[in-house]
Amino acid sequence: MAPPETPELVLEAGRASRNYWRDLWRYRELLGFLAWRDVKIRYKQTVLGVLWALIQPAVTLAVFTFIFGKLAAMPSGGVPYPLLVLCGLLPWQLFAAAFSNASGSLVANTHLISKVYFPRLIVPLSSVAVALIDFVVMLGLLAALFAWWQFVPDWRVLLLPLFIGFTLLTAIGTGLWLTALTVKYRDFRFIVPFLLQIGLFLSPVGFSSTNLPNWRHLYALNPMVGAIDGFRWCLLHGEPALDPLTLAISVGMTGLLLVSGLWYFRRTERTFADLI
Amino acid sequence: MSAPVISVEGLSKRYYLSHQKRQDTLRDSLMHAFRQAGRRLAGAAEPGAGREEFWALRDVSFQVGQGEVVGIIGRNGAGKSTLLKLLSRISDPTSGRIRLRGRVASLLEVGTGFHPELTGRENIFLNGAILGMSRAEIRSKFNEIAAFAEVERFLDTQVKHYSSGMYVRLAFAVAAHLEPEILIVDEVLAVGDAEFQKRCIGKMRDITQSGRTVLLVSHNLGVIQSLCSHCLLLNQGRVVSHGAPAAALAAYLDAGTAQQSFRRPPDPAGRPTLTAGAIKAIEESDLLLELTVTSATARKVALEVRLSNLLGQPLGFGSLGAFRADQLLELPAGETHLTLRCSAGRLANGSYQLGLALSVPFVEFLDRVDDALAFDLQRMPEAGAHHVLVENWGYGATELVVRRLS
Numbered sequence: 216m217a218p219p220e221t222p223e224l225v226l227e228a229g230r231a232s233r234n235y236w237r238d239l240w241r242y243r244e245l246l247g248f249l250a251w252r253d254v255k256i257r258y259k260q261t262v263l264g265v266l267w268a269l270i271q272p273a274v275t276l277a278v279f280t281f282i283f284g285k286l287a288a289m290p291s292g293g294v295p296y297p298l299l300v301l302c303g304l305l306p307w308q309l310f311a312a313a314f315s316n317a318s319g320s321l322v323a324n325t326h327l328i329s330k331v332y333f334p335r336l337i338v339p340l341s342s343v344a345v346a347l348i349d350f351v352v353m354l355g356l357l358a359a360l361f362a363w364w365q366f367v368p369d370w371r372v373l374l375l376p377l378f379i380g381f382t383l384l385t386a387i388g389t390g391l392w393l394t395a396l397t398v399k400y401r402d403f404r405f406i407v408p409f410l411l412q413i414g415l416f417l418s419p420v421g422f423s424s425t426n427l428p429n430w431r432h433l434y435a436l437n438p439m440v441g442a443i444d445g446f447r448w449c450l451l452h453g454e455p456a457l458d459p460l461t462l463a464i465s466v467g468m469t470g471l472l473l474v475s476g477l478w479y480f481r482r483t484e485r486t487f488a489d490l491i
Numbered sequence: 492m493s494a495p496v497i498s499v500e501g502l503s504k505r506y507y508l509s510h511q512k513r514q515d516t517l518r519d520s521l522m523h524a525f526r527q528a529g530r531r532l533a534g535a536a537e538p539g540a541g542r543e544e545f546w547a548l549r550d551v552s553f554q555v556g557q558g559e560v561v562g563i564i565g566r567n568g569a570g571k572s573t574l575l576k577l578l579s580r581i582s583d584p585t586s587g588r589i590r591l592r593g594r595v596a597s598l599l600e601v602g603t604g605f606h607p608e609l610t611g612r613e614n615i616f617l618n619g620a621i622l623g624m625s626r627a628e629i630r631s632k633f634n635e636i637a638a639f640a641e642v643e644r645f646l647d648t649q650v651k652h653y654s655s656g657m658y659v660r661l662a663f664a665v666a667a668h669l670e671p672e673i674l675i676v677d678e679v680l681a682v683g684d685a686e687f688q689k690r691c692i693g694k695m696r697d698i699t700q701s702g703r704t705v706l707l708v709s710h711n712l713g714v715i716q717s718l719c720s721h722c723l724l725l726n727q728g729r730v731v732s733h734g735a736p737a738a739a740l741a742a743y744l745d746a747g748t749a750q751q752s753f754r755r756p757p758d759p760a761g762r763p764t765l766t767a768g769a770i771k772a773i774e775e776s777d778l779l780l781e782l783t784v785t786s787a788t789a790r791k792v793a794l795e796v797r798l799s800n801l802l803g804q805p806l807g808f809g810s811l812g813a814f815r816a817d818q819l820l821e822l823p824a825g826e827t828h829l830t831l832r833c834s835a836g837r838l839a840n841g842s843y844q845l846g847l848a849l850s851v852p853f854v855e856f857l858d859r860v861d862d863a864l865a866f867d868l869q870r871m872p873e874a875g876a877h878h879v880l881v882e883n884w885g886y887g888a889t890e891l892v893v894r895r896l897s
Contacts, residue, residue: 226580226589248620256608330603331621332580488582489506 235481239334246337249324250344253316257345268349269356272304279304283421292423292454295364301357302450303420306382306442308353311411312346313383317390318407321398325491335484339394343383350379357450371449378445381469385438388472391480398487419443425455432464438472441465494592495554496673496704497578502587503728504548504573547573549728551587555706555721560699562715562736563708564743565725566803566844568861571708574725575599575677578706593672593704596623600677602662607651611642611661614650618665632668639694640664660687667694674698677708692718712740744801744842753863761787763822763849764858770845770866771830776838778866780831784849786822792857793819796833797846801865806843806888809833813852835868837890841882842867 258264276297283289284296291299320342321328321335328335361367397403418439419426427434434440441462448457548570555561563571576582578589579597604621605614615636619629629636637643640661642653650658676695692714699705699718709715715722715736722739724732732742752769763786771779782794793812799805811831812819820829833845843866848859870879880890 224591224595226577226584226591228584228586244626245620248617252606252609252613252617255613256606259608327604327621329581330599331597333621333623485583488576 235334239336242333242337245333246341249337249341253342253345254348257348265348265352268352272301272308272353273356276300276304279421287422289422289426292425292451294451294454295366298360298364298366298451299423299447300421301360302447303418303443305350305353305357306378306446307415307418307420307439309346309350309379309382310386310439310442311414312349313343313386314390314393315407315411316342316346317387318393318397319404320390321394321487321491322401322404328491329488335487336480339387339390339480343387343390346386347383368450369452371453375446375449378442378449381445381466382439382442384473385442385469388469388474388476391476392472395476395480395483395487398483398491414439423447423455424461431458431461435461435464436468438465438468441469495590496557496559496592497555497706498590499554499578500552500588502548502551502574502577502589503546503585504570504577504582505585506545506547507543546728548577548584551725551728551730553723553730553733555704558702558704559721560705560707560719562719562722562739563706563725564712564715564722564739565731566801566862568727569725570728571725572599572677573728575675575706575708579675591673594623595673595675596669596671597675598622598666598669598677599675601659601666605650605658605662608649610647610649611637611653612646614661615665618662619668622666622669623671624669628670636661636664636668639667656687663687663691663694667691667698671703673704673706675706712743716740751864751866753860755860757785757787758858762857763790763792765847765849765860765863766826768847768860768863770864773866773868775870776835776868778833778835778845780829780833780845780864782829782831782847784820784822784827784829785825786827787824789824790822791819791851792822792849793852794829794831795848795850796831797848798835799844799846799862800882800888801842801844803844803862807835813850837880837892838868838870839880839882839884839886839888839890840869841888843882843888 317339722736767783798807
């Protein structure tokens with residue numbers, strides 16, 4: 216219901232709303248509804264339904280294990296190679312799904328943006344939820360493989376939520392940039408799949424980042440290096456060991472992406488309805 | 492008299508029109524992307540190139556008091572929808588200020604955010620949330636909404652299996668149960684069958700009598716007259732009249748007959764432009780038009796003529812070249828003067844307007860003048876007839892020829 220006192224709302228050119236964050240909080244139910252809608256329609260009219268969230272990573276897992284584990288015979292530090300790959304694939308798939316959903320979210324919701332007001336940030340944020348659903352399904356695959364190899368993670372697994380959060384923040388930071396840019400330049404729609412394809416090989420998904428000892432810090436400028444290292448550390452008994460500087464560089468990059476992404480998004484969001 | 496609920500001062504909104512074809516195919520998009528990127532790299536494109544300034548609203552000021560129901564009228568392109576968009580915070584003003592006191596809900600479209608794959612029940616919640624209702628609020632009104640829409644039996648059916656009538660009823664039902672202090676409505680009464688429209692208007696009347704402040708855009712002047720306490724007339728982005736509905740409606744209908752000719756600057760990029768036009772004579776239902784088209788290069792184009800009533804509802808279309816290639820106009824470089832006879836059949840007595848456009852049919856859109864010329868038509872009854880059809884009788888704009896065969 217309406218609040219008892221109705222503060223005056225002033226709309227002016229170039230005037231940022233002072234109540235933006237409070238508005239965002241007020242619209243949290245809408246965020247929930249949009250996420251729920253996306254989840255609900257995700258697997259409608261598919262035969263295999265949620266299985267699709269398993270098939271794709273399972274095939275990738277098999278191919279990467281073959282290429283990097285068998286053909287290239289990369290070292291795995293004593294861990295079964297499929298587990299090493301899966302622990303890299305898990306954060307990567309989470310990032311890829313969250314990032315591509317967020318990037319396309321504004322254009323996919325054109326009809327809402329041109330007809331209703333709400334803090335636009337809700338759209339990319341809610342689109343990330345679907346990625347989490349697929350992620351949970353993949354965790355099931357992980358559990359199955361761990362059981363097969365009779366591999367039990369130690370206490371470090373308790374820190375996994377931190378790295379899940381870190382992966383999501385990375386996806387949101389990059390996604391905010393891309394989705395705001397796509398509103399104006401649809402060119403960026405073509406760039407997203409390309410970035411993801413390249414990113415898969417530029418991130419240590421199929422191999423351990425310890426294979427690049429001299430480049431490790433430079434490599435960490437790709438924040439997914441920090442995320443994947445973190446996932447492996449949590450799930451594979453701290454193997455490979457976490458390098459604090461690598462992690463710090465990745466966290467710094469994500470922070471930079473997130474802050475700049477938010478800045479660019481906030482700066483352009485008032486023109487979305489005119490451009491979209 | 493308390494402080495105004497809505498106060499608008501010097502509000503303006505500028506758009507840039509870019510003269511480009513739409514990119515609908517992948518190939519077009521890529522071509523466009525490459526060309527743009529190339530131009531940007533070469534530094535050739537200055538930011539204003541290919542863009543034309545267009546003020547959708549210019550220095551608009553007005554105030555609305557608590558509980559007033561204000562109808563906003565004006566021809567197509569007068570700025571009505573832009574004004575509603577600014578008031579509902581969807582887009583940002585270029586200059587000026589709006590002060591709002593109270594919770595605003597806007598209804599610029601029926602069924603915003605409806606998803607065909609979701610069921611009626613799910614869509615009520617989703618749409619309600621999008622329009623700004625809380626989950627608890629929707630739940631408490633759920634039965635009322637379903638009853639108003641008459642879809643109780645189909646609540647768990649996906650909306651894509653609904654008939655279009657059911658869809659619209661459900662959408663309007665959700666919107667009608669909003670309870671904001673300020674309600675902004677655009678043209679939503681123009682949906683559904685006649686029976687449902689009557690109920691919508693009834694519902695709108697309830698809303699307007701509940702002391703809420705309402706802004707309403709409609710082309711249905713009857714609705715405006717019966718629902719509104721005030722009326723705001725816009726023309727080309729400016730407020731022409733603001734006051735009692737009767738005065739504004741009279742001004743609106745008068746303004747329509749003003750323009751017998753127009754004059755426009757040629758396109759700076761040299762593309763074919765309609766630079767001047769006038770109605771020279773009206774003979775029965777035939778119009779004699781004189782037009783000037785200016786083009787920097789020799790071109791072959793089609794001329795389109797669109798007839799509409801003063802409310803902007805289309806009544807007819809004719810063309811030189813859009814249907815028959817042998818009628819295309821061959822324009823030499825420079826000015827071309829054309830004299831045309833345009834036959835409108837047995838048009839009802841009334842006031843009309845013409846829009847004109849130039850294009851290469853199905854390829855390129857070149858120029859358009861909406862509401863370019865307006866005219867009054869008064870035909871004499873034919874020999875033996877008592878009357879000519881009059882447009883505002885509400886039977887339409889064409890007098891049919893009925894002959895008895897047996």
